[in-house]
Amino acid sequence: MGKSVQRIPLISSSPGSARHLLLHRYGSPGARPKAYLQASLHADEVPAMLAQHHLARMLDAAEARGEIRGEILLVPAANPIGLAQYLNFDHVGRYELGGGGNFNRNWPDLSASLADRVRGKLGPDPARNVAAVRQAMGAAIAEMTATSELSSLRLALAALAYDADIVLDIHCDSDSLLHLFLIPQHWPEARDLAAELGSAAQLLAEDSGGRSFDETFSTPFVKLAATLGPETPLPAACLAATVELRGQADVFDELAEPDARALFRFLQRRGVVAGDPGPLPRPPSEATPLEACEVVRAPAAGIVAYKRVPGARMKTGELLAELVDPMAENPARARTPIRVSTDGLLLSRALHKLVRPGDSLAKIVGTKPLASRQGYLLED
Ligand SMILES: [Zn+2]
Structure with a gap:
C-alpha cells in the first residue's frame, strides 16, 4: 500500500475555531517494524519540525522507490494548540494556556490496568505476549474519552503510537548539544x-516522574515484566526515546x-x-543515569552571564556563570558566582538570560548519581 496523508480533527475549544493533526502514513497497516515519529510536542521547539520536513521528503522518495518495509507514522507538527500560542509577539508553546500544564507531562498511565487486562493471556511465547500487551494498551486508549482540545490531542497521538516498535518524540533543549x-x-x-x-549524552531513567510521552509507551512493558516470572517472558518491546535536537535557536537546513x-x-x-545504511558513522558516547545529571538552578533573580559553553568539560566547584543583579546599589557586589557540583559535560544552558530563582540554568552530565537528584527528575 502506498503513502497516505490523514487529517485528524481535534475537539474545538471555542466556537468557530478548529484544529487538526496531520499524519503521513507509510507502508501497509500492521507491517512490522512500526516506527512512530512526532515533532515539537513542545511547540516552541522548532528544530524538530524542520528535521521532520526533511525526513518526510526522504521517506516520500523511499516510498516511490518501493523501499518502505515496515510501517511509518510521522506527525510533522504534534502540537497545533501550542503552535498558535503567540503572546504579545512572542511564541510560547510549552504549556497549555487553559490550565492543562506542560504538554509533555501527565500522559495517560497505560500501566494502570495492564495486569488485569492481560491476565490469563500471557504464556511462554514472548512475541505473543508483546501482542497481547499492545492489544490491551490499545483497548485502554479506546476506552478513554476526550473531553477537551488538549485531551483529544493526547488521545489522538497516543492511539497512533502505542503499538509501535520504535517511538521517537523529537524535541529540543534551550541552548544545547544533541542528546537522548x-x-x-x-x-x-x-x-x-x-x-x-x-x-x-544519553540520559537514562526508568521513571523520570513526569509521565512524559516516551515513557508512556516504553515503561508499561518493563513494569509488567517485573511482576512476571521467568516462564512468562516479556521484552521491552517499544523503544521509545525523547530526542533533543540541540537548542531552540538551532533551526537551519544545514542541521535539519x-x-x-x-x-x-x-x-x-x-x-x-x-x-544499506553503511557503517555507523561514529561510536556513541556512553549513557548516564538521569540521577547523575546535575540540573544547576538560579539561586536568585538576575542576569546570568555564562563563563562556559555547551560541550565544556567541567570539574566540581568550577565556575559556570555569574548571576548579576542589575539593581545592586554597589555594582562591585552585583555578581554571585554559580559553580557546578559534579565533574562532567556541560550539556545545555539557558537561552534566556534573565532568570528567576529556581530557574534551570544548565545540565551537567556527570557519572555518579547525585543526592540532590531523587524523585522528580525533569527540569520543567
Ligand atoms: Zn521539549
Missing part, C-alpha cells in the same frame, strides 16, 4: 540511534537535513526502510 532520553532497558540497544545522530538523514539511516538499520 531513554529507559535503562534500552541501553545499549539504542546505540545505533545515538551514533547516527551524534548524540552527546543531516539529522533527517541520520534518522532515515536509523530506520534502515531497524529494517523499517530497505537499503
Whole structure:
C-alpha cells in the first residue's frame, strides 16, 4: 500500500475555531517494524519540525522507490494548540494556556490496568505476549474519552503510537548539544540511534516522574515484566526515546537535513526502510543515569552571564556563570558566582538570560548519581 496523508480533527475549544493533526502514513497497516515519529510536542521547539520536513521528503522518495518495509507514522507538527500560542509577539508553546500544564507531562498511565487486562493471556511465547500487551494498551486508549482540545490531542497521538516498535518524540533543549532520553532497558540497544545522530549524552531513567510521552509507551512493558516470572517472558518491546535536537535557536537546513538523514539511516538499520545504511558513522558516547545529571538552578533573580559553553568539560566547584543583579546599589557586589557540583559535560544552558530563582540554568552530565537528584527528575 502506498503513502497516505490523514487529517485528524481535534475537539474545538471555542466556537468557530478548529484544529487538526496531520499524519503521513507509510507502508501497509500492521507491517512490522512500526516506527512512530512526532515533532515539537513542545511547540516552541522548532528544530524538530524542520528535521521532520526533511525526513518526510526522504521517506516520500523511499516510498516511490518501493523501499518502505515496515510501517511509518510521522506527525510533522504534534502540537497545533501550542503552535498558535503567540503572546504579545512572542511564541510560547510549552504549556497549555487553559490550565492543562506542560504538554509533555501527565500522559495517560497505560500501566494502570495492564495486569488485569492481560491476565490469563500471557504464556511462554514472548512475541505473543508483546501482542497481547499492545492489544490491551490499545483497548485502554479506546476506552478513554476526550473531553477537551488538549485531551483529544493526547488521545489522538497516543492511539497512533502505542503499538509501535520504535517511538521517537523529537524535541529540543534551550541552548544545547544533541542528546537522548531513554529507559535503562534500552541501553545499549539504542546505540545505533545515538551514533547516527551524534548524540552527546544519553540520559537514562526508568521513571523520570513526569509521565512524559516516551515513557508512556516504553515503561508499561518493563513494569509488567517485573511482576512476571521467568516462564512468562516479556521484552521491552517499544523503544521509545525523547530526542533533543540541540537548542531552540538551532533551526537551519544545514542541521535539519543531516539529522533527517541520520534518522532515515536509523530506520534502515531497524529494517523499517530497505537499503544499506553503511557503517555507523561514529561510536556513541556512553549513557548516564538521569540521577547523575546535575540540573544547576538560579539561586536568585538576575542576569546570568555564562563563563562556559555547551560541550565544556567541567570539574566540581568550577565556575559556570555569574548571576548579576542589575539593581545592586554597589555594582562591585552585583555578581554571585554559580559553580557546578559534579565533574562532567556541560550539556545545555539557558537561552534566556534573565532568570528567576529556581530557574534551570544548565545540565551537567556527570557519572555518579547525585543526592540532590531523587524523585522528580525533569527540569520543567
Ligand atoms: Zn521539549
